[in-house]
Amino acid sequence: MKKIKIIDNVIQYIEDTNIPTLTPQFNVLVKVRYAGICRTDIGVANGTINHPDNIILGHEFCGTIEEFYNGETELGYWRKGMAVSCNPMMFGEKNFDTMCGKDCDGAFAEYIAVPSAALIGIPDNLLSPLGAYLEPVAAALAPDKFLTIFSNKDICVFGDNRIAELTLQVAHYMGHKEVRLVKEITELSSCKYDCIIETEPQYISEYIDALRPGGTLILKSRAFTPYELIFNDVAMKEISIQGVRYGDFNVATQILAASSSGENCVLNTEILFGSIYELSEFESAFKEAEKKNSKKIFFRICVE
Numbered sequence: 217m218k219k220i221k222i223i224d225n226v227i228q229y230i231e232d233t234n235i236p237t238l239t240p241q242f243n244v245l246v247k248v249r250y251a252g253i254c255r256t257d258i259g260v261a262n263g264t265i266n267h268p269d270n271i272i273l274g275h276e277f278c279g280t281i282e283e284f285y286n287g288e289t290e291l292g293y294w295r296k297g298m299a300v301s302c303n304p305m306m307f308g309e310k311n312f313d314t315m316c317g318k319d320c321d322g323a324f325a326e327y328i329a330v331p332s333a334a335l336i337g338i339p340d341n342l343l344s345p346l347g348a349y350l351e352p353v354a355a356a357l358a359p360d361k362f363l364t365i366f367s368n369k370d371i372c373v374f375g376d377n378r379i380a381e382l383t384l385q386v387a388h389y390m391g392h393k394e395v396r397l398v399k400e401i402t403e404l405s406s407c408k409y410d411c412i413i414e415t416e417p418q419y420i421s422e423y424i425d426a427l428r429p430g431g432t433l434i435l436k437s438r439a440f441t442p443y444e445l446i447f448n449d450v451a452m453k454e455i456s457i458q459g460v461r462y463g464d465f466n467v468a469t470q471i472l473a474a475s476s477s478g479e480n481c482v483l484n485t486e487i488l489f490g491s492i493y494e495l496s497e498f499e500s501a502f503k504e505a506e507k508k509n510s511k512k513i514f515f516r517i518c519v520e
């Protein structure tokens with residue numbers, strides 16, 4: 217099986233005959249069509265994110281169901297050949313703290329063993345890079361439930377990167393047309409906001425500064441490194457700090473399905489999507505994905 221592994225902190229491409237073994241917990245074998253490179257993969261690959269040694273990278277993917285544990289022909293709603301993606305945080309017993317590609321084997325491989333609870337069914341026409349984009353879209357949906365309370369107020373997404381761009385596109389689709397994108401820190405400082413959705417953690421004090429009293433800072437980035445915060449500034453302005461994780465994966469699937477139809481396309485994939493590589497081209501793929509303003513880079517895996 218073709219795969220990309222981290223061995224002794226070195227990223228490697230391997231071809232062998234080992235296919236993942238199914239267990240009562242990891243009970244569905246998925247044949248991977250496309251997978252996307254995320255900042256998490258880069259962090260695991262360069263050692264800034266802790267991870268067990270000898271794991272397969274990748275948590276954003278789509279594919280088809282190949283097999284069930286114990287040779288079953290079906291499992292509840294699931295049937296062989298169904299198109300699926302997944303919620304990558306549902307790989308542990310607590311469904312919260314275990315991510316595939318970071319804490320256990322991921323999807324930069326021809327096959328991945330997935331707990332059935334993590335599966336998300338997708339339409340067949342999303343067996344493309346769009347289907348592998350489900351997790352970023354679900355993450356971009358996460359601020360949505362907090363934005364309703366700020367309708368007609370000053371809201372911005374801050375960041376000069378594709379995550380900020382995606383968060384903006386998803387917020388507009390969800391009806392929050394007032395949300396603006398701010399890319400430069402000088403531009404942010406020239407206005408006051410009721411709500412800021414950050415995607416670049418290093419500007420934490422600038423965000424607190426740019427918020428009006430009573431405002432909310434939504435933490436969208438998932439930095440693993442600490443940043444300094446002056447508590448007094450937060451206390452005196454009565455700022456709320458709200459972490460966000462994921463929105464509804466099924467709504468995210470609808471957004472992707474609407475984007476594949478071409479009519480009233482929700483996501484502008486021309487802005488968001490970059491090149492597609494083979495797994496064996498992982499060095500070029502990671503080099504491209506590491507660039508600051510990189511678009512989403514994908515691997516084409518089991519595609520005839």
Ligand SMILES: [Zn+2]
Binds near residue numbers: 275276
């Ligand atoms: Zn991701």
